[in-house]
Amino acid sequence: MTTAVEPDATPVSGAASHTSSRRGAWRRNRRRIMLCFALVLPVVAVRVFTAGWPIVKTGVTSFQHSNPTEGPVSWTGLTNYREIWDSTELRQSLLFTAIFAVVSTILELVIGVGLAVLLNSKFRFRRIVRAINLIPWAIPAVVAGIAFQFALDPSYGVIAGVLRHLGFPHTLWLSETNPARVSIIAVNVWRNAGFVAVLLLAGLQTIPAELYEASSVDGASKWRQFRSITLPLITPVMASAGTFMLIWQVASFDLVLSMTGGGPGTATEVLGHTAYVQGFQNFNFGFSAAIAMVLLVVVAVIGVIGAVARKRSEL
Amino acid sequence: MNNTDRSSTAALSRRTFLKVGAGTAAVAAAAPLLAACGSSGSGGGGGSSKTVKLGVITTWLTPPIKKIISDFEASSGQHVEIVPIPGSSGVQLIQQFTPGFVAGKPSVDVMFISDEATPGFVAAGWLEPLDDILKPIQSDFPSYINAYHDQWNVKDGHSYRITAQWSVCLYFTQQQALSQLGAKTPTSWDDIDALATEAKNKGLWAFADAVEKPALAFVDAAWLTMQAGGDVFDFGDATAAAFQFVKNLIDKGAFPKEAIGWTYDQSNAAYTQNKILTMRQWNYFTDVAAAAKPWYTPAKATVSLPPAGPNGKAATWGGGWGLAVPAKAGNVDGAKQFVSYMLASSRSTEVATASANWAVPRKSNESLAKTNALFAAMQKYGDAGVMQPRPFRTKINDAQAVVDDVFTGYLSGQQSLSAAMKDGSSRIQALGS
Numbered sequence: 001m002t003t004a005v006e007p008d009a010t011p012v013s014g015a016a017s018h019t020s021s022r023r024g025a026w027r028r029n030r031r032r033i034m035l036c037f038a039l040v041l042p043v044v045a046v047r048v049f050t051a052g053w054p055i056v057k058t059g060v061t062s063f064q065h066s067n068p069t070e071g072p073v074s075w076t077g078l079t080n081y082r083e084i085w086d087s088t089e090l091r092q093s094l095l096f097t098a099i100f101a102v103v104s105t106i107l108e109l110v111i112g113v114g115l116a117v118l119l120n121s122k123f124r125f126r127r128i129v130r131a132i133n134l135i136p137w138a139i140p141a142v143v144a145g146i147a148f149q150f151a152l153d154p155s156y157g158v159i160a161g162v163l164r165h166l167g168f169p170h171t172l173w174l175s176e177t178n179p180a181r182v183s184i185i186a187v188n189v190w191r192n193a194g195f196v197a198v199l200l201l202a203g204l205q206t207i208p209a210e211l212y213e214a215s216s217v218d219g220a221s222k223w224r225q226f227r228s229i230t231l232p233l234i235t236p237v238m239a240s241a242g243t244f245m246l247i248w249q250v251a252s253f254d255l256v257l258s259m260t261g262g263g264p265g266t267a268t269e270v271l272g273h274t275a276y277v278q279g280f281q282n283f284n285f286g287f288s289a290a291i292a293m294v295l296l297v298v299v300a301v302i303g304v305i306g307a308v309a310r311k312r313s314e315l
Numbered sequence: 316m317n318n319t320d321r322s323s324t325a326a327l328s329r330r331t332f333l334k335v336g337a338g339t340a341a342v343a344a345a346a347p348l349l350a351a352c353g354s355s356g357s358g359g360g361g362g363s364s365k366t367v368k369l370g371v372i373t374t375w376l377t378p379p380i381k382k383i384i385s386d387f388e389a390s391s392g393q394h395v396e397i398v399p400i401p402g403s404s405g406v407q408l409i410q411q412f413t414p415g416f417v418a419g420k421p422s423v424d425v426m427f428i429s430d431e432a433t434p435g436f437v438a439a440g441w442l443e444p445l446d447d448i449l450k451p452i453q454s455d456f457p458s459y460i461n462a463y464h465d466q467w468n469v470k471d472g473h474s475y476r477i478t479a480q481w482s483v484c485l486y487f488t489q490q491q492a493l494s495q496l497g498a499k500t501p502t503s504w505d506d507i508d509a510l511a512t513e514a515k516n517k518g519l520w521a522f523a524d525a526v527e528k529p530a531l532a533f534v535d536a537a538w539l540t541m542q543a544g545g546d547v548f549d550f551g552d553a554t555a556a557a558f559q560f561v562k563n564l565i566d567k568g569a570f571p572k573e574a575i576g577w578t579y580d581q582s583n584a585a586y587t588q589n590k591i592l593t594m595r596q597w598n599y600f601t602d603v604a605a606a607a608k609p610w611y612t613p614a615k616a617t618v619s620l621p622p623a624g625p626n627g628k629a630a631t632w633g634g635g636w637g638l639a640v641p642a643k644a645g646n647v648d649g650a651k652q653f654v655s656y657m658l659a660s661s662r663s664t665e666v667a668t669a670s671a672n673w674a675v676p677r678k679s680n681e682s683l684a685k686t687n688a689l690f691a692a693m694q695k696y697g698d699a700g701v702m703q704p705r706p707f708r709t710k711i712n713d714a715q716a717v718v719d720d721v722f723t724g725y726l727s728g729q730q731s732l733s734a735a736m737k738d739g740s741s742r743i744q745a746l747g748s
Contacts, residue, residue: 068417069435088738089720153581154573155590174576177727261528264575265724281406281529282713283413283435 055296061289069283080290090291093262093269100185100270101249107189109242112196117230119197120204130198137195145258148187149174177267180260184268188255196241203237204230235313243306247299271295367649370398370412370426372672375480379669387656393649398423404530405431406712416441421641425650428476428639433467434709436639437475443640443647444473448655452477455660455677457697459633463704468637476637477658481675483633483702484538485692486621487586487600488593490614492519501593503623504542504560511569514592521569523591525577526561528723532575533715535561536722537706538595541632542624546706548714550721550740555732556625558725565726575723586616593619601689602671618692620699631696634705635675710746717742 062080066073084090119130136144151159152173160173173183211229220228253272256262262269262277271291279288369384376384376397384395400408409432415422416436428436436442453461460478468476488500496517501507510521526532536557537547543560545553564570571591574582579596586594587607594600604616621631638658640650657666660679667674667683667690676693683690696702708714717739725735 068413069439071439149576149578150581153577155571155585156588172573172576175573175727176575177729180576260576261719263528263532263719263723264727265729266720267724267727267729277529277716280410282710282716283409284713 058289058292058296061285062293064286064289066285066289067283068285073286076286080287081294083287084290084294089266089269090271090274092266093271093274094294096181096268097250097270097272099181100188101246104185104188104192104249105242105246107185108193108196108245109238111189111193112200112241113231113234113238115193115197116200116204116234117226119201130201133194133197135194136191139191141191141252141254142258144187144191145255148183149259152183174260175264177264180264180268184255184259187259188249188252191255192245192249196245199241199244200234200237203234207233236310239306239310239313243302243310246302246306250299250302251295271298365392365646365649366394366396367425367646367653368396368398368423368644369653370400370423372427373397373399375427375670375672377670380666380673383657383662383666383669387653391649391652391656393646393652395653398426400427405429406529408432409435409712416641416643419643421644423641424644424646425638425640425653427479427636429636430467430634430705431712431715433476433637433639434707434711437468437470438709441642442475443642443644443651444475445477445640445651445654446474448651448658449474449477452658452660455663455679457676457678457702459697459702459704460675463633466704466707467634476639477654478635478675479638479658480636480672481633481693482597482599482635483693483696484534484595484621484631485598485600485618485696486593486631487596487604488617488619489586489589489591490617491612492589492592492615496592500617500619501622502620502629503627504625507564507569507593507622508567510592511564511567515568518590520571520585520591522564522593522595523571523574523582523585524595525579525582526574526723526726527576527578528719530715530719531577531579532722533718535595536718538621538631539624541630541703541706542622542626542628544624544626544628544630547718548706548708548743550736550743553624553626554739555736558722558735559732560624562726562732572726575726587611589615595621598689598692599671601692605688613688618688618695620696621701629699629701630703631701632703632705708743708746713746714743717746 063075063077064073065076065079115133119126119133123129148159151157154160154170154172157173160171164170171179173179207230212225215225215229251272253270253276256268256270256273257276260268262273272295275288275291275295278284278291387393388395400411408427408429412421412423412426412432416439421441428442453464456464456478460481464474464478468474468478490500493500496510496513498510498513499506501510501522507522514521524531524535524538526535533547536554539557539560540547540554543553543556545551547554547557561570565572571577571585577585582591582594582596583600583603585591586596586600587604587610589610601616601618604611621629623629638654640647640654644650656662657673660677663675663677664680664683667677667680668687671689674689676690676697680690681694684694685691721730721735721739721742724730724738725732730738
């Protein structure tokens with residue numbers, strides 16, 4: 001018996017000692033772990049309060065008829081979402097939001113890469129030029145929008161005048177459907193391309209100079225170096241920057257607000273602006289919340305696609 | 316880990332945990348406390364308070380108006396505290412004050428309130444009836460302002476706002492340029508149309524108005540629809556005639572198509588650069604024009620009667636801001652005293668001359684028409700019987716946005732006239748009353 005018990009006794013005793021040592025470790029570390037939680041808790045609480053709760057509240061409001069000037073809040077189920085689906089204006093708005101965000105992002109990346117390559121090359125006053133490159137981004141969008149509203153005036157606007165002198169036909173940049181759309185996108189790209197360039201510049205600076213030296217020895221041209229070294233190595237940064245800009249621009253509306261108010265008609269209406277007008281001008285909080293939730297889903301989908309694209313580009 | 320380390324860690328974690336927990340609880344408790352302290356300061360929270368918080372656009376507080384307010388303070392024993400309204404649009408006002416109203420804690424005791432804000436605020440029951448204050452002065456207002464008042468400020472027989480600022484759509488004409496063209500002042504749409512070719516040949520626009528989104532497009536469309544004998548929100552024949560009139564002028568080069576994206580600054584600039592022969596603009600343009608030296612002469616910015624539309628009826632509309640008292644204001648009595656004092660008939664001339672933004676034509680200040688160009692213009696319009704109240708809808712901001720969308724969409728060629736009318740009509744119907 002003794003012998004039968006003894007062999008078992010050792011493992012049991014070993015397991016018990018392992019468990020007790022884990023318990024001891026937990027006991028020893030419990031206070032430390034609790035301290036960690038306590039230190040993190042305020043940040044988590046603030047984040048839940050400032051981001052989590054508003055999202056939940058917006059989601060709940062999207063299923064309600066909520067207009068403070070029209071009596072108590074009432075549950076309406078999917079009515080607000082159905083209205084979005086049925087509204088021709090909102091479908092147009094969704095379409096232009098997609099065009100605005102996608103075209104802007106593509107142009108910003110293309111121009112951004114060009115600017116980044118230029119800013120990465122060695123020349124006098126490089127630091128000053130890098131700083132100047134960021135000025136458009138530093139100008140508040142509303143200020144830029146108002147300034148461009150005047151600059152694009154066909155009668156006395158400086159940009160409209162220059163374009164006319166360059167041979168462009170007389171165009172009403174903010175009063176006709178397609179020119180207004182082009183103007184909004186162009187001003188948006190002007191604002192953001194410099195910022196994208198700085199993000200990409202950081203990526204360019206991580207590329208080892210030896211790669212270029214080695215390819216030069218092999219007789220590669222500048223274009224070949226760009227195509228075979230620069231572009232593949234900054235693709236992950238481009239994917240991140242592109243995702244970031246796409247998300248940013250899907251939800252942005254400040255330029256539209258200050259340049260065209262969504263007009264003429266609904267030509268330059270974007271979802272963010274529609275949500276703003278419905279929420280803070282017409283006080284249809286429920287409908288505005290539903291638009292915001294649609295935007296949230298769109299942004300989330302873009303975020304996931306962007307994350308996948310970034311991962312693939314790193315492989 | 317040695318003993319010293321372990322003991323110090325244990326002691327630190329216990330104390331720190333307690334401190335962090337207590338600190339977090341204290342911050343959480345302090346936030347509402349601080350907020351409560353802040354809100355209790357507004358108006359003192361009771362009828363016995365001696366502070367009247369006045370919500371007003373600060374540029375409207377000229378030194379003479381401040382002097383009148385000081386006189387009120389001296390005579391009533393109340394202290395008037397200014398709560399600035401940052402913008403000058405009705406929408407900004409709604410954005411600023413609605414959260415306080417929703418929470419039942421308005422940040423003012425008395426406020427200037429715009430047309431855009433009034434229907435919603437009245438419907439929500441946020442305003443105090445001012446019948447007692449209005450009753451003794453109502454007959455002092457011209458009939459067209461009383462008609463406007465009945466539509467905009469009254470619900471269930473009670474008045475919730477009293478007009479304290481009045482704006483009128485005026486028709487400005489360049490008399491000098493017109494006589495150089497050998498043309499008379501247009502009195503009808505046909506006259507404007509007849510000017511089109513000759514004006515275009517001289518590089519001028521026969522008629523212009525800023526019609527960008529938001530709100531400006533609505534103002535112009537409502538003005539013209541009234542001349543066609545209708546209400547712009549009906550999207551009926553009169554609205555169609557108004558839309559088509561502007562489109563025809565654009566097609567003839569007699570109305571600037573770029574005005575679809577113009578602000579008032581841009582239309583004013585074009586007018587003072589002698590590019591526009593006639594223009595609809597608010598009464599504030601009388602000051603803008605007079606300040607545009609050396610361009611200005613009275614003949615360059617003459618206020619003419621508005622043109623008549625296809626039904627032969629000259630018409631224009633007015634609207635404005637009024638004083639209102641929130642129902643849950645901290646000092647309702649003091650606020651009512653203030654409204655009563657500022658709008659008394661005996662003081663209307665003094666107040667109207669103290670600031671153009673407090674200028675309301677009243678019988679008690681009729682004499683101002685002899686010396687003041689703005690009052691002369693408003694009297695001219697009143698005497699001619701062209702004044703009509705601003706088109707009304709309970710959901711006024713939604714309804715105006717529909718007109719903005721449809722009018723600018725039609726003018727820029729996105730929709731045919733029939734599609735525009737159908738679209739506008741269905742969207743207005745969807746809004747309800």
